[in-house]
Amino acid sequence: MKVLVLPTAERAAARTAGLVADTVATTDQPVLGLATGSTMEQVYADLVTLHRTDSLSFATTTTFNLDEYVGLSPDHPQSYRQTMEALLFSHVDLHPQACHLPRGNAPNPYAEAERYEAAIAAKGGIDLQLLGIGHNGHIGFNEPTSSLGARTRIKTLTRSTREANARFFDDPKDVPRYAITMGIATILDARHAVLLATGSSKAEAVARMIEGPLGADCPATALQMHPRTTVVVDREAAAKLCMIDYYLEIHPDGEEPDLG
Ligand code: F6R
Numbered sequence: 001m002k003v004l005v006l007p008t009a010e011r012a013a014a015r016t017a018g019l020v021a022d023t024v025a026t027t028d029q030p031v032l033g034l035a036t037g038s039t040m041e042q043v044y045a046d047l048v049t050l051h052r053t054d055s056l057s058f059a060t061t062t063t064f065n066l067d068e069y070v071g072l073s074p075d076h077p078q079s080y081r082q083t084m085e086a087l088l089f090s091h092v093d094l095h096p097q098a099c100h101l102p103r104g105n106a107p108n109p110y111a112e113a114e115r116y117e118a119a120i121a122a123k124g125g126i127d128l129q130l131l132g133i134g135h136n137g138h139i140g141f142n143e144p145t146s147s148l149g150a151r152t153r154i155k156t157l158t159r160s161t162r163e164a165n166a167r168f169f170d171d172p173k174d175v176p177r178y179a180i181t182m183g184i185a186t187i188l189d190a191r192h193a194v195l196l197a198t199g200s201s202k203a204e205a206v207a208r209m210i211e212g213p214l215g216a217d218c219p220a221t222a223l224q225m226h227p228r229t230t231v232v233v234d235r236e237a238a239a240k241l242c243m244i245d246y247y248l249e250i251h252p253d254g255e256e257p258d259l260g
Pocket of ligand 1: 034035036037038039040066067131132133134135138139140141
């Protein structure tokens, strides 16, 4: 794993947006995997700015989001589709038909999960998968004890995840119990996995993911098996890393080493 430690959350988000922008600018028909959650909001804001000021074009980009709540229609205000519209899709030149999320209101959610997995494969797989991490070590909605070999499917959300996401709903009782999520194996198929974590509340999960033993009790540890994972953290999220001095030495200020 490549670990980039930036001094602030803003710098960490900007570094992450830069990695996404490089992929979009240098890949023929790029395919991005996208995430939702508060951590991603600044990344999308930075990408919109790059689109407006640096002419970063998404015209040939296809996107697949990690997950969607079961039961919510694409026009439900709390659906991840609407979140993505508000944060990114409606502000850049992505083709509306190229922006994919699982359909939360599909009549058969199991069949929808299979369709979604096949749609990613049909596009040739994901070039860069953007990820956040839950306090319990989830990525996408792969909660602890998820199979590390799972593909897109239905997951029941843990109580802690539902409580963490209740802030987005008027009534905590409205938080859906189920989600369609890419599986760990789907995520590991991406050619580059980029995970952003900021703030002290993520420090424990970040340390487990990077330096802890591989295991289903912290699904993000599966990224240790990925040949190309970049973890971008701010100093607060990095606070519990035993080897922080090493990461800072290799990547001062989150930069690549100059090997001449
Ligand atoms: C949602 C997703 C989740 C979030 C995670 C962190 O699409 O993939 O794994 O990334 O729950 O969410 P925040 O950033 O709100 O702490």
